[in-house]
Amino acid sequence: MSAIAAAPIKSVDALKAAPDEYRMAVRKIVRSHAVNELYGARVYDEPAIALAPTPYLKWLTCRIAMEEYGHHVRFRQLGEQMGIPESEMTPEGRKPLSIFEFPLKTWEEFCVVKLLADLAEIIQVEDLMKCSFLPLRNLAKVTMPEEIFHSQFGKDTCTELIKTEDGRKKVQAAIDRYFPMMPAFFGKRDSANNALYRKYGIKQRTNEDMRADFLKRVRDLVEGHLKLKLPEVAEAA
Amino acid sequence: MSVLPCGPADAAFAEFAAFAAAVPALPWFAATGTPLTATVIAAAETYVVVLDLAPCPVAPVGGWREAAAIAQRPDWSRDWWQAENASEQALQRQGAGRLGLEPLLAALTALTEISTGLHEHAATALAGAGLADAALAKVAAGAAAQACHQRGLALLAGDGAERAFTAKFELFAAGHWPLGIVGGTCFVF
Secondary structure (H helix, E strand, C coil): CCCCCCCCECCHHHHCCCCHHHHHHHHHHHHHHHHHHHHHHHHHHHHHHHHCCCHHHHHHHHHHHHHHHHHHHHHHHHHHHCCCCHHHHCCCCCCCCHHHHCCCCCHHHHHHHHHHHHHHHHHHHHHHCCCCEHHHHHHHHHHHHHHHHHHHHHHHHHHHHCCCHHHHHHHHHHHHHHHHHCHHHHCCCCCHHHHHHHHCCCCCCCHHHHHHHHHHHHHHHHHHHCCCCCCCCCCCC | CCCCCCCHHHHHHHHHHHHHHHHHHCCCCCCCCCCCCHHHHHHHHHHHHHCCCCCCCEEECCCHHHHHHHHCCCCECHHHHHHHHHHHHHHHHHHHHHHCHHHHHHHHHHHHHHHCCHHHHHHHHHHHCCCCCHHHHHHHHHHHHHHHHHHHHHHHHCCCCCCHHHHHHHHHHCCCCEEEEECCEEEEC
């Protein structure tokens, strides 16, 4: 499917005049982000407050949970302007990503989730920063600094944890548990949805391309920086 | 949320709404590093005692770096954190029984959205001290948001039953940051 070189759509009002399939494509992305940001805050960030080992990290995690929730709010507000029913923008109304079926057990797991999942999120948001639907592009730009901080938090805390042998083992165990779920985060190879997104410039990159970028960057982090091992997984979803 | 209170639930939501509306204008972190007044020390002592913890000395904290170090010490009181958690859980049960769980959580969620803005206050206070520490600004903002949540929860639970979170919030409202009990001392920045 070749890309359509069209003028960016500047507002929610202007979206009303866009082709049906464009509008439906944007709705899918907004809905997906609204659901997954909320579910991530509930399943990972809020429970991690209790697991954090010091008041400093508890309060920092509290703030991170608020920011993740805030991302949900931003996507939900955009969705509301677009006429998406609120019930479709919560995990109760739409199925979230499969990674959320593996709730946290340890602090080390939370740090690894931030390391891995927030890097994956950054790659998705980077792509949306060139989105042809400008309200979504702007939302991505606003969200990005917080996503970068969360990913850096994952890197910093994992770097600290691996200074002890016990910590190193726990971080490796968490990577072994969560990393195999990450490639699926980017969607299926030759996805019809992704082709549609690219056709209209809503997204720029294929799922395979983003997945490959993630795998390269995460390998640099885990094997290059942390000197740990990435488990072997099928790279294609 | 009703504007004109006409029953216990409406009165609770009205009080809560007034509290939430006042949150952004408080002098968050404006008195950090300044000497503790007798009123501030008394509020800190009340906070500890009402949590049913052993009385302990209240100590000032000189600066942001020292505050960050105290909040990362390994000898922080697990009893203190658990006492807060136990109070929160009791208040949530009480509030849910009084107002219904869904309206209670909806009100607290609205408060969380308001308290998101407290990060600006923390970053400004840090900048005023000549520091640019993004993580510490978020830590302080997280602590302040937690205090808002706890105070809001106490208001919604009603009956003025919860004095610990009221006392804790007074410390934040006075421009300080209570760092909790660490090494047997209640530190107030």
